Amino acid sequence: MLLGNNGSGKSTLLRILGGLLTPQAGEWWIDAPVGFVFQNPDHQLVMPTVGTDVAFGLVDEHLPLADIRARVDDALAAINLLDLKRRPIYALSGGQKQRVAIAGAIARHCHVLLLDEPTALLDPDSQIDLVMRVRALVKERGLTALWVTHRLVELDYCDRAFLLQAGRVTDDGDPARLKAILQR
Numbered sequence: 001m002l003l004g005n006n007g008s009g010k011s012t013l014l015r016i017l018g019g020l021l022t023p024q025a026g027e028w029w030i031d032a033p034v035g036f037v038f039q040n041p042d043h044q045l046v047m048p049t050v051g052t053d054v055a056f057g058l059v060d061e062h063l064p065l066a067d068i069r070a071r072v073d074d075a076l077a078a079i080n081l082l083d084l085k086r087r088p089i090y091a092l093s094g095g096q097k098q099r100v101a102i103a104g105a106i107a108r109h110c111h112v113l114l115l116d117e118p119t120a121l122l123d124p125d126s127q128i129d130l131v132m133r134v135r136a137l138v139k140e141r142g143l144t145a146l147w148v149t150h151r152l153v154e155l156d157y158c159d160r161a162f163l164l165q166a167g168r169v170t171d172d173g174d175p176a177r178l179k180a181i182l183q184r
């Protein structure tokens with residue numbers, strides 16, 4: 001997890017790692033396919049239903065229809081959305097939309113998930129549900145997630161935390177220790 005005040009550079013760092021922004025200096029590398037999850041899922045869900053939206057991310061891969069179906073079903077099952085496959089996007093809650101965005105990344109076989117304040121628009125129950133599901137995905141599928149948050153309670157679900165201040169990592173390590181410092 002990545003924490004830091006507004007303007008400290010969290011979104012900028014994520015955009016660079018996700019290839020959405022080119023830095024003016026320095027080097028970076030990620031040697032695995034990366035999926036980006038925006039704060040507001042309405043900015044990245046483009047198709048009318050859950051299943052078609054997840055399939056849409058695969059169009060460039062020119063897969064046979066059966067393979068697309070299998071990838072979509074696997075991704076939806078991974079984040080417990082299979083029951084909602086035919087549900088219109090407009091009928092979903094915010095937390096369900098975030099899960100559709102994550103399923104899109106899983107279907108594309110992304111090994112790294114970059115999530116920029118994915119819980120900012122969620123109520124506390126959906127917030128904890130989402131963070132637990134992403135943690136389960138990380139553990140079950142061996143993914144890496146870099147999760148930006150302001151909410152200290154979410155630190156209970158991560159393995160490592162970074163504090164960003166004015167564009168620099170000023171602390172890094174055990175989440176419980178960082179949580180205690182930030183709670184003061």
Ligand SMILES: Nc1ncnc2c1ncn2[C@@H]1O[C@H](COP(=O)(O)OP(=O)(O)O)[C@@H](O)[C@H]1O
Nearest residue numbers: 004005006007008009010011012013014021164
């Ligand atoms: N494309 C850009 N070019 C130059 N400066 C930017 C750009 N995007 C953001 N910034 C600036 O970089 C700083 C960090 O912004 P941001 O990464 O959005 O912070 P955070 O997500 O931690 O709130 C801010 O001062 C912001 O105005």
Ligand SMILES: [Mg+2]
Nearest residue numbers: 010011012116
């Ligand atoms: Mg930001």
